[in-house]
Amino acid sequence: MSYRLVIVTIALLSFFSCSDKTEEFVTEPLSDYMPLQVGKYITYRIDSLVFTNFQRDEEIHSYEVKHVVDAEIKDNLGRTSYRIYRFLRNVGGTENNWVGQRSNKITAIADPI
Numbered sequence: 001m002s003y004r005l006v007i008v009t010i011a012l013l014s015f016f017s018c019s020d021k022t023e024e025f026v027t028e029p030l031s032d033y034m035p036l037q038v039g040k041y042i043t044y045r046i047d048s049l050v051f052t053n054f055q056r057d058e059e060i061h062s063y064e065v066k067h068v069v070d071a072e073i074k075d076n077l078g079r080t081s082y083r084i085y086r087f088l089r090n091v092g093g094t095e096n097n098w099v100g101q102r103s104n105k106i107t108a109i110a111d112p113i
Contacts, residue, residue, distance in 0.1 A: 042066070081107040084106060086102050
């Protein structure tokens with residue numbers, strides 16, 4: 001008798017736990033966090049802890065980084081992309097010359113996978 005009661009209880013719990021509701025995950029638009037417009041830039045300071053002398057000594061390397069949205073381009077699939085240049089300089093800003101380090105490309109995907 002208890003075996004049937006367990007089967008019926010499991011069946012009822014399974015039946016009533018199902019739902020046709022779907023929840024949609026909604027977040028703020030990407031443009032709130034990363035305004036991709038040609039000419040926009042962001043500057044920030046970076047500190048790195050570096051170990052020298054066979055891991056016995058510590059040095060802190062500090063510098064400023066600037067990311068500049070250089071141009072709006074199309075990728076090989078025809079999607080809108082943005083070319084981002086990265087520049088570095090010393091942390092005090094005493095050298096007014098930014099040194100180019102690399103470039104990246106950001107492509108906004110309309111429908112995330």
